[in-house]
Amino acid sequence: MFLAGAGLSLAQRTGELPLTPTTDGLYLANARVAGQEGAFVLDTGAEVTALEPAFAARARLETSTSSRRIIGLTQVEDAGVASVDIDAGPIRRTASDAAILREALPYPAEADGLLGLSALLPDDAAIVEIDFRDHAFRFHTAETAPEPNFESAWLDLQPSPNNLSVWLAPVELDRVGGAALIDTGVPFLVMNEAYERVLKAKGRLEPIEITGFDENADRPEVVRIERLKLGSVVWKNVPVYVLESPAFAALGRKDEPTLILGASAFKDMKMVIDIKEGRFVAAPPEYFDEDRRACTGSRISCAGNVTRMTRS
DSSP: OOOOOSSOOTTOOEEEEEOEEOTTSOEEEEEEETTEEEEEEEOTTOSSEEEOHHHHHHHTOOOEEEOOOOOSSSOOSSEEEEEEEEEETTEEEEEEEEEEOSSOOSSOTTOOEEEOHHHHSOTTEEEEEEETTTTEEEEEETTTOOOOOOTTTOEEOBOOTTOOSSOEEEEEETTEEEEEEEOTTSSSEEEOHHHHHHHHHTTOOEEOOOOSSOTTSOOOEEEEEEEEEETTEEEEEEEEEEOOOHHHHHTTOTTSOEEEEOGGGGTTOEEEEETTTTEEEEEOGGGGSTTSOTTSSOOEEEOSSSSOEEEO
């Protein structure tokens, strides 16, 4: 289910990559790619690293054509692909594929591209942690991984119908089941039209008026979800965009209820992915303390929006 990357030193048994939050709600990691320093969005919704056109030009990269896709709200088909070395803290990659975006990312302005899963995950990674409160990405191999003990909270990750190396987890929107793409490269939440149809049929959608858009521009539809449930985590009154992103078709889920669960959902939380067992858990960091193993029978409730969290 997960991409094996090229050229990672197996001496790198564990490591931590600092993250910098942006005003857009995303997280940047400093890295040297193809000999050039840059800041890149941590993007768990992308299979491979993607580079801004301006950054690729500075690095003078030679590209070939490939059908490899970037998953997220930006999808690239038949994009130029370059072979690059990546140096990001404890992460060392040689001859790693990187796609060259045709257009600049819509956000954040300071980003030089996206660091995708094939760059972030060691070949022998066992446990991955993303700590959104302390702003860090960590990985452990089997030899260094802490023993996970969250049996009541684990969610089994679902394979993508198209065998893409991304993280899909079961989710409920107003008690209607679907699959969520865990995508830290997107700042908000997006459902596909298939999810919208099912929720409308059950009379469970409340449209929201949004401001700040050019009056001549197309305004995306936004709805309010009263209850979003991901394992032992519950959000209440969550705004969700309705878009038919190319990501849903690429995932093989265009006609199945699917949600892109963006970075804003995980603010001040901690995420742990057990790659070996194909499972996932997310909760406020205090639930991972020795005396309060994650979500053991407890439920987290978020009131008002996805960033204000209180324990219930």
